[in-house]
Amino acid sequence: MSRVIIAGGGAAGMAAGIAAARKGHQVHIYEKNEKLGKKVYITGKGRCNVTNACETEDLLKGVVTNSRFLYSSFYGFTNQDIMDVLEKAGCPLKTERGGRVFPVSDKSSDVLKALTGILRRLDVEIHLNQPAEGLILERDSQSGETLCRGIFLPGRFEKEVLGDAVIVATGGMSYPSTGSTGDGYMWAKKAGHKITALSPALTPFETEGDKAGRLQGLALKNIRVSIRKGKKELYQEFGEMLFTHFGVSGPVLLSASSYCAKAIEKGPLTLVIDLKPALSEEQLDQRILRDFEEAKNRQFKNSLNHLLPARLIPIIIEESGIDPDKQVNEITRQERRRLTEIIKGFSLTLTGLRGYQEAIITQGGIDVKEINPSTMESKLVKGLFFAGEVLDLDAVTGGYNLQIAWSTGWAAGMGIPGAAGQEDILPELS
Numbered sequence: 001m002s003r004v005i006i007a008g009g010g011a012a013g014m015a016a017g018i019a020a021a022r023k024g025h026q027v028h029i030y031e032k033n034e035k036l037g038k039k040v041y042i043t044g045k046g047r048c049n050v051t052n053a054c055e056t057e058d059l060l061k062g063v064v065t066n067s068r069f070l071y072s073s074f075y076g077f078t079n080q081d082i083m084d085v086l087e088k089a090g091c092p093l094k095t096e097r098g099g100r101v102f103p104v105s106d107k108s109s110d111v112l113k114a115l116t117g118i119l120r121r122l123d124v125e126i127h128l129n130q131p132a133e134g135l136i137l138e139r140d141s142q143s144g145e146t147l148c149r150g151i152f153l154p155g156r157f158e159k160e161v162l163g164d165a166v167i168v169a170t171g172g173m174s175y176p177s178t179g180s181t182g183d184g185y186m187w188a189k190k191a192g193h194k195i196t197a198l199s200p201a202l203t204p205f206e207t208e209g210d211k212a213g214r215l216q217g218l219a220l221k222n223i224r225v226s227i228r229k230g231k232k233e234l235y236q237e238f239g240e241m242l243f244t245h246f247g248v249s250g251p252v253l254l255s256a257s258s259y260c261a262k263a264i265e266k267g268p269l270t271l272v273i274d275l276k277p278a279l280s281e282e283q284l285d286q287r288i289l290r291d292f293e294e295a296k297n298r299q300f301k302n303s304l305n306h307l308l309p310a311r312l313i314p315i316i317i318e319e320s321g322i323d324p325d326k327q328v329n330e331i332t333r334q335e336r337r338r339l340t341e342i343i344k345g346f347s348l349t350l351t352g353l354r355g356y357q358e359a360i361i362t363q364g365g366i367d368v369k370e371i372n373p374s375t376m377e378s379k380l381v382k383g384l385f386f387a388g389e390v391l392d393l394d395a396v397t398g399g400y401n402l403q404i405a406w407s408t409g410w411a412a413g414m415g416i417p418g419a420a421g422q423e424d425i426l427p428e429l430s
Helices: 011-022 038-046 056-061 067-076 079-088 108-121 183-190 251-264 281-294 313-320 333-344 400-415
Strands: 003-007 026-030 063-065 093-095 100-103 125-127 134-139 146-153 159-162 165-168 199-201 205-207 219-229 232-243 247-249 269-274 346-353 361-363 384-386
Touching: 003 011, 003 146, 003 159, 011 026, 011 108, 011 165, 011 400, 038 108, 056 063, 056 067, 063 067, 063 251, 067 400, 079 093, 079 100, 079 108, 079 400, 100 108, 108 125, 134 183, 146 165, 165 183, 165 400, 199 251, 205 251, 219 251, 232 251, 247 251, 247 346, 251 269, 251 346, 281 333, 313 333, 384 400
Parallel strands: 003 026, 003 165, 026 125, 165 384
Antiparallel strands: 093 100, 134 146, 146 159, 199 361, 205 247, 205 346, 219 232, 219 269, 232 247, 269 346
16 A cells, blocks of 8 residues: 555546545545635536546547547546446436536536545545645665655645655646646656646637627627638637627637637737528528518618627628618629628637636646656656646547546556556445
């Protein structure tokens, strides 16, 4: 039996704790907050999008950065595995649109209750309000290897906590109010690890001008967005979006931020929204003609109600250059073509990303080339493991990022040598 120290009690830390305890190790979780899973508690707007129910290969496709690194851990502890763990622990789940998995109760607190219950039944020691300050490293006099011997607790605790293995699951820098303040990056760097460039991800975009602000609060469904740098398309997706007072947000734009974070640092990007992706330009033109025929005695500004959301109409009219008071039966074919082009290509200029306060995750982190993908152990420091957002791994929205946390946490817990493993990877709760 080894004494395992876990720094961080979020999704990855809890998964690591369960896995290590199941192997028979003595596990201690040190969490800086007053409860475990503070960030998990707010995910999915408080509902907790536990994972995505798609096939494992599709899970890997949802990973933006270093998907190949996750092959072993995703197959070692799958989306079905975490679903089984939670349901056996008394948290029934449901699958919604897009494969998103939520607790039936729509309460993230039920997910945390289930996981905490498992940890306690496995005799994991949970130390709340006890932040770690750093790693205890030493050089082995015989082998010359660098070893991790534990963590240092600051403040009134003023003590070293020694163990046979340390798992760092301290998260990234997003939502710093939940305790994600980048501690693990500093520790890893001091241990000799490379930290790739950090940036907020799954975060809204800021836009130029007042177009987005005028549309604040308007949600669009079934639209297609394309983000471009000059003529080069960086991202394209179909789904939902939202206009805000500062720019654009919503599922398709949050995912886009992960693909476009580095590009937007070098200058503005162009967002093109196809408001009617199911129709070709010719089909849309025929649709507009039919609407005009039904409203042939109306002014142009009163003729688009069946085609577009009311709040969007004034801006589309402005962009078209057509006199809003013009009778629809007087609108020329050329003007109608211009209207069609705008509806199929409504554009805004993206100027930047919102910060870590609004980012769901952090892009960048500990270089995974220096981590064993099967065990999550450092290749540089023996006995030191990393899991979750602290690693250079990120994915799109829809439960993928939490699956990264569950799978890498489980791999880290299972990767600690010694103790007797069990064939059934799921906790027996009966």
